[in-house]
Amino acid sequence: MAISISHLTKRFGQTDVLRGIDLGVEKGELVALLGPSGSGKTTLLKIIAGLEWPDSGRLVVDEADWLQLAAQDRRIGFVFQHYALFPHMSVRDNLAFGLTVRPRSARPAKAVIAAKVEELLHFLQISHLGDRYPAQLSGGQRQRVALGRALAIEPSILLLDEPFGALDAAIRRDLRRWLRGVHEATGSTTIFVTHDQEEAFELADRVVVMGEGQIAQIGDADAIHDHPATPFVARFMGATVELPVTMQSGRARADGLDLTVLPRRALPDGPAQVFARPEDIIPQPDPAGPWRIISRTSNGANLRLVLRHPDLGEAELDTPRRAVAADCMIADASMRLRIAFGTIFPGDRRNPAPASEPENIPQLEKTP
Amino acid sequence: MDPPFRAKRVLPGFTLSLGTTLLYLTLIVLIPVAALILKGAEIGPERFWRIVSSPRAVAAFRITLTAAAIATVFNAIYGLLMAWVLLRYEFRGKRILDALMDVPFALPTAVAGLSLTALFSANGWFGAVLHPAGIPVVYTIWGIALAMAFTSVPFVVRTVQPVLEDMDPALEQAAVTLGARPWAIFTRVVFPTILPAWLAGCTIAFARSLGEFGAIVFIAGNLPFQTEIAALLAFIRLEEFDYNGAAAIALVLLGFALVLLLVSNLLQYWAARYREDSR
Numbered sequence: 239m240a241i242s243i244s245h246l247t248k249r250f251g252q253t254d255v256l257r258g259i260d261l262g263v264e265k266g267e268l269v270a271l272l273g274p275s276g277s278g279k280t281t282l283l284k285i286i287a288g289l290e291w292p293d294s295g296r297l298v299v300d301e302a303d304w305l306q307l308a309a310q311d312r313r314i315g316f317v318f319q320h321y322a323l324f325p326h327m328s329v330r331d332n333l334a335f336g337l338t339v340r341p342r343s344a345r346p347a348k349a350v351i352a353a354k355v356e357e358l359l360h361f362l363q364i365s366h367l368g369d370r371y372p373a374q375l376s377g378g379q380r381q382r383v384a385l386g387r388a389l390a391i392e393p394s395i396l397l398l399d400e401p402f403g404a405l406d407a408a409i410r411r412d413l414r415r416w417l418r419g420v421h422e423a424t425g426s427t428t429i430f431v432t433h434d435q436e437e438a439f440e441l442a443d444r445v446v447v448m449g450e451g452q453i454a455q456i457g458d459a460d461a462i463h464d465h466p467a468t469p470f471v472a473r474f475m476g477a478t479v480e481l482p483v484t485m486q487s488g489r490a491r492a493d494g495l496d497l498t499v500l501p502r503r504a505l506p507d508g509p510a511q512v513f514a515r516p517e518d519i520i521p522q523p524d525p526a527g528p529w530r531i532i533s534r535t536s537n538g539a540n541l542r543l544v545l546r547h548p549d550l551g552e553a554e555l556d557t558p559r560r561a562v563a564a565d566c567m568i569a570d571a572s573m574r575l576r577i578a579f580g581t582i583f584p585g586d587r588r589n590p591a592p593a594s595e596p597e598n599i600p601q602l603e604k605t606p
Numbered sequence: 607m608d609p610p611f612r613a614k615r616v617l618p619g620f621t622l623s624l625g626t627t628l629l630y631l632t633l634i635v636l637i638p639v640a641a642l643i644l645k646g647a648e649i650g651p652e653r654f655w656r657i658v659s660s661p662r663a664v665a666a667f668r669i670t671l672t673a674a675a676i677a678t679v680f681n682a683i684y685g686l687l688m689a690w691v692l693l694r695y696e697f698r699g700k701r702i703l704d705a706l707m708d709v710p711f712a713l714p715t716a717v718a719g720l721s722l723t724a725l726f727s728a729n730g731w732f733g734a735v736l737h738p739a740g741i742p743v744v745y746t747i748w749g750i751a752l753a754m755a756f757t758s759v760p761f762v763v764r765t766v767q768p769v770l771e772d773m774d775p776a777l778e779q780a781a782v783t784l785g786a787r788p789w790a791i792f793t794r795v796v797f798p799t800i801l802p803a804w805l806a807g808c809t810i811a812f813a814r815s816l817g818e819f820g821a822i823v824f825i826a827g828n829l830p831f832q833t834e835i836a837a838l839l840a841f842i843r844l845e846e847f848d849y850n851g852a853a854a855i856a857l858v859l860l861g862f863a864l865v866l867l868l869v870s871n872l873l874q875y876w877a878a879r880y881r882e883d884s885r
């Protein structure tokens with residue numbers, strides 16, 4: 239089913255948790271909600287499920303106003319972060335819960351339910367675990383049961399809150415692929431929450447980046463990676479080096495920085511900031527360069543250097559340890575820095591560009 | 607030289623504290639119980655049986671058990687409700703009510719007995735209404751049950767409350783998204799979760815009711831065969847310097863209590879069977 243959310247707001251006491259969310263999700267789409275802790279992802283998911291109610295805004299699903307509909311009647315599959323399996327029920331009873339709890343008139347016959355549960359156990363590849371209690375399962379197995387329990391009611395929409403949050407990396411990767419398969423098999427509209435970028439980009443058709451109760455950007459991996467809409471998104475995507483620059487007819491300039499590879503931007507002349515990832519900054523030994531190396535650490539493959547500029551401040555960067563020039567990257571060496579990739583935002587450090595209003599940010603100029 | 611290997615304990619001075627605890631337990635629990643059993647054994651099975659099967663003793667046991675059962679059924683429901691209300695609702699005076707829940711623990715039982723008698727006697731606040739309506743409380747088994755219920759209700763509330771509080775709200779939310787209505791959520795998700803604690807609380811409340819004395823003697827009227835409880839009968843025998851008679855009755859009460867504890871543990875074990883980890 240297609241979901242359409244507009245102007246949704248929610249506050250808890252004094253905190254604005256959602257500050258005007260607008261989001262449309264197509265039928266059968268797989269969307270990731272990505273954002274730091276406390277950005278309101280779970281709250282948004284719970285409002286869609288009917289477990290929380292917004293203060294204002296609209297939630298329309300296939301033309302129906304879902305704010306008029308009780309959670310029980312929405313037929314949502316919700317997978318909780320810590321699974322929330324019923325501890326006193328066997329795996330079978332957990333899977334069957336959504337069916338056995340229906341009013342008598344709508345409840346399938348016992349045999350039908352049992353068959354459905356068998357089918358689910360098989361589909362989840364946990365046929366041998368049907369009689370166990372949740373306490374006797376591993377994290378990955380619990381996750382499967384939680385998903386199976388949600389799928390048993392043949393939900394119109396599947397919502398997953400950090401489905402793999404509590405699992406180790408190898409199992410995460412497995413389950414990720416498996417969830418993608420489940421999504422393709424069931425075709426249900428799916429929204430999942432995560433704060434793992436890799437997970438979001440690998441799994442989702444579209445990624446919604448949330449920050450402080452607002453949607454900062456919507457797009458696919460490449461778009462968000464290459465063209466972050468706000469400083470917040472840039473930082474969240476790993477561009478942790480922020481340096482002050484000066485705009486001059488669409489070009490950024492700064493002492494000791496080579497910014498020539500960055501595309502022109504239609505920004506007014508004056509102060510601006512460049513955001514770059516540590517690995518996209520290339521150090522170049524230069525006896526006259528204004529940057530001084532103040533620390534150097536190695537993780538084997540890469541050197542992590544911290545450099546200081548008398549006016550611009552500090553910059554942290556990663557460079558391959560086996561590179562030719564690495565030998566002269568020693569403490570106190572003088573350097574120039576080339577920014578191979580970065581994004582320019584208007585404003586300076588004391589007066590940063592508004593993080594939460596993407597419409598204020600001019601679009602990236604097309605380079606001819 | 608390395609010191610010889612010793613397993614590390616979590617508690618420092620574990621051996622000492624274990625020793626102290628065991629000694630204490632022996633002194634104040636085991637020795638009295640053993641003395642009671644020896645005293646009973648001294649009587650010999652035949653006389654023992656004659657004492658405990660005398661009509662007056664049988665009536666006292668019947669009254670005690672019946673009243674305790676009534677009190678426990680009442681507390682099982684009311685205590686659960688109370689724990690629920692104290693956790694799930696916000697209202698003015700909630701903290702005060704929560705604190706009041708412990709009054710029966712703190713109040714001397716004689717004070718409780720006196721005030722209940724004053725309230726429910728024919729000219730007391732409640733008695734003035736109940737008595738004309740043909741529901742006498744004072745000097746009946748209902749009065750005994752009332753006193754028992756009053757003194758034992760915190761056991762149910764205070765055992766259920768923490769378990770209910772610790773329950774993951776996501777469990778109920780999961781049930782909601784799966785289509786469960788409030789009643790189904792309570793009967794199929796919430797209640798099974800608190801069942802072991804609830805059973806434990808009810809059993810302790812029952813055991814406590816069997817042994818209650820101070821609060822009851824004021825309100826019961828203590829008529830042999832009608833409102834005389836077993837603990838009082840043992841006390842009367844003792845006053846008559848009939849140590850054997852007192853010990854025999856006390857032993858039966860002890861037996862009830864032990865059986866109850868056993869049943870309670872079995873029930874809890876059964877209700878919590880799903881907690882077993884696979885090994």
Ligand SMILES: Nc1ncnc2c1ncn2[C@@H]1O[C@H](COP(=O)(O)OP(=O)(O)OP(=O)(O)O)[C@@H](O)[C@H]1O
Binds near residue numbers: 250251276
């Ligand atoms: N029931 C509640 N009462 C009060 N405040 C709440 C409640 N639920 C959430 N909040 C607050 O709302 C904000 C957003 O919470 P939410 O759980 O939606 O964040 P999140 O994006 O899911 O974070 P995380 O990644 O840590 O799960 C937080 O500041 C949180 O403290």
Ligand SMILES: [Mg+2]
Binds near residue numbers: 280399
């Ligand atoms: Mg969350």
